[in-house]
Amino acid sequence: MKIFLDTADLSIIKHYADWGIVDGVTTNPSLVAKEGVDFETRVKEICEVIPGPVSAEVLSTEKDDMIAEARKIAKWAPNVYVKLPMTPDGLRALHVIAQEGIKTNVTLIFSPAQAVLAAKAGATLVSPFIGRLDDIGQDGMEIIDDIVSIFTTYAFETEVLAASIRTSQHVLTAMRLGADIATIPPKLLDQLAAHPLTDKGLAAFLADWEKAQQK
Numbered sequence: 001m002k003i004f005l006d007t008a009d010l011s012i013i014k015h016y017a018d019w020g021i022v023d024g025v026t027t028n029p030s031l032v033a034k035e036g037v038d039f040e041t042r043v044k045e046i047c048e049v050i051p052g053p054v055s056a057e058v059l060s061t062e063k064d065d066m067i068a069e070a071r072k073i074a075k076w077a078p079n080v081y082v083k084l085p086m087t088p089d090g091l092r093a094l095h096v097i098a099q100e101g102i103k104t105n106v107t108l109i110f111s112p113a114q115a116v117l118a119a120k121a122g123a124t125l126v127s128p129f130i131g132r133l134d135d136i137g138q139d140g141m142e143i144i145d146d147i148v149s150i151f152t153t154y155a156f157e158t159e160v161l162a163a164s165i166r167t168s169q170h171v172l173t174a175m176r177l178g179a180d181i182a183t184i185p186p187k188l189l190d191q192l193a194a195h196p197l198t199d200k201g202l203a204a205f206l207a208d209w210e211k212a213q214q215k
């Protein structure tokens, strides 16, 4: 299973890059806006640090504009994946750019039906949003389960990217259900890496070693 970082913060991406576990990065307009930087420059910088897929989202909402913007974004770096929203215009644009070999990530997916349509139109990745479904009282994990199972049944090549992940449990459940990728807010990586018994055990090892040296 691949792990992506869900951020546009370059220093944070650099901080985690040498852990050897970051397979890619996802950004969205909200994450880039928070950074207050030029979109193209930042995406290029991220693409240099992380060789895996880096998602950059179009801001247009009409098919022809989306296509033009997608073609432009796709030229920014060889590892850019163009993110398109799951709308009818998004599907129309996807259908065109997928045939041109542009890698895509269809975002804002909230149902298995949306994921299937995106896959059929040629999406490289689909991004079901778990946390935002939980927020409205639905079990976000259910759609991961359904999408993975439908994609397996029909042998879709499209990968399932679990997005809007908020907790360690989301990450583990996504892994258990067979999602291909989980995109994770950076602070969750620290939580995933840590365990109080690891810290306690290490402190005890070092203290015992120190004691033995003094004898």
Ligand code: G3P
Residues within 6 Å of the ligand: 006, 026, 027, 028, 129, 131, 132, 163, 164, 165, 183
């Ligand atoms: O990158 C898209 C997604 O992961 C956003 O997550 O927490 O804003 O719902 P969130």
